[in-house]
Amino acid sequence: MKLNIAVLAGDGIGPEVTAQSIKVLKAIALEFDHSFNFKYAPVGAVAIDETGDPLPEATLELCKNSDALLFGAIGDPKYDNDPSAKVRPEQGLLALRKSLGLFANIRPVKAYDALLSKSPLKKDIIKGTDISIYRELTGGIYFGKKELSEDGNTASDLCEYSRNEIERIAHLAFKAAQSRRKKLTLIDKANVLESSRLWRKVVKEVATNYKDIELDFLFVDNAAMQMILNPKQFDVILTENMFGDIISDEASVIGGSIGLLASASVGDKYAMFEPIHGSYPQATNKGIANPIASILSAAMLLDHFDLNDEADLIRTAVDKSLALHITTPDLNTKYDNITTTKVGDFIADFI
């Protein structure tokens, strides 16, 4: 297969982890006789530095002319504490999601047997956990109208959803549940929010097309608790943009490190693959960033093109690296000198 892959490595540890997944994809191409063609473009804080724009026109063009996107990370602390900054790196990521119509963000959360002891949660709580989170990605309060009053003393954000935005991701989530354990949990705050009540109504309607799926509902506050008390109760989770952001980051504690969590963001035409961790500026260029989330994102990219054997081989290689303690310091209690690059090398060599 021939694939044109746009690489948007972004900020902080983005470039170093993405370099490892590219290495791994190249090994796959060699082994399975594919041709993967990588093209690079700036996004985020680095793009602001170069062009003044967190998502330059040329970057977006490249994405639209590619078969898939590999994304690194975005964000720079110099913007976080400046409430009056006009341009911010995160706008690049949000604009990318919106422009490419990437409405569904899929985040698998698994407890790896080799890593059970690394989690802050007790083993018997997490062992066997296997969740797929469907987070709506182009609507809600992130994209609603933002206002700051003239005098700067009142600020607002609008959380808005329409039926169609809910339906399209709901169908994806129900279908995913059909090929899994046939359970779907909608997380909302329908006892207070109008937008949540619309979610609940529309999802119940969509559910009539998937009678084999057990549907239940949790308020987001309760869900944040249940995720820790009993994560095994979840199979597919469906939720709106911001709740998905919070709940999936929280769920990352189950795997023992956020450095393991991959994600796919898909729409009708485009698909992007990225680790859920951020730019982690404190770790940049120290060789300690865990590349596995990015590498597993590359595996999700292959799955997206039905290259399942290839994707499985990557996952087997990752399991092997975990079992042999070929991991970065966030997970390693045995060796203290395994760098980002070494993990990438091991996985590519294994392939």
Next chain:
Amino acid sequence: MKLNIAVLAGDGIGPEVTAQSIKVLKAIALEFDHSFNFKYAPVGAVAIDETGDPLPEATLELCKNSDALLFGAIGDPKYDNDPSAKVRPEQGLLALRKSLGLFANIRPVKAYDALLSKSPLKKDIIKGTDISIYRELTGGIYFGKKELSEDGNTASDLCEYSRNEIERIAHLAFKAAQSRRKKLTLIDKANVLESSRLWRKVVKEVATNYKDIELDFLFVDNAAMQMILNPKQFDVILTENMFGDIISDEASVIGGSIGLLASASVGDKYAMFEPIHGSYPQATNKGIANPIASILSAAMLLDHFDLNDEADLIRTAVDKSLALHITTPDLNTKYDNITTTKVGDFIADFI
């Protein structure tokens, strides 16, 4: 001291747990020669059944003529799955908070030594945790304009904050930090939300009055993760309404049961005390509801009137009940027949 206390027991397990805290307050009155006068009024689903209104005028009147409010719980599943219900029990609680100006909800989270093993988190992660969460309670998306389009296909909620709403709770939180470990963490999503940027700006300004306090900032997604990875890093947490709802429920896993978490909701004139757990309909009238959150809320009530010895005695009694396994089934692995009432009796007798 003479106190007129309005009791709003509400729905589900509300009445049975509140009955225990009243019993305990009566024991305190006897022991310390106070006169506590209890008056009862309906709120929530029971009030809808009686009057059609989740917060009847007479209930609000009673509250305004009392020195403090003891609140039980609110919510009934028959409303949760009916997205088109016009009247809901939760509106009663929200209206009460708003009408009485209860803008600060204070939720202490502690790891009890006697219960370390009950938490889904590992002992060494939680031991020593002692957090005080300041959740803004009368602003933000819960109270912003809600809209449902004519055709029912678009719904929205507005999250709005103004400087003054942020300042007043920020001052309370900084003062609390001064009498604690001198650290305050603001939780927001300032990389995306305009309202969060206002929070960050105003809190930084307020901080200039409290130079002895270390101030830091966490994005809410990261905070949801940090709460589990390393809860001991937190002293006072300050946050807006919905983030506070989610993060404090999540934090309840640290204590081993949400049935332990008390809260105080205070404003310039009124103060209300309530367990953070909900109405827990499945447990109603089974004698299994944990009354400790309500009893500890009563202790917070006493603290509010500077009756600190009285409050401490309640807390000592609670510690004793936990140490002796006189607890409801959510916490008890030793005895299986300790009911809600028995826990209340033990604590009242101890006093």
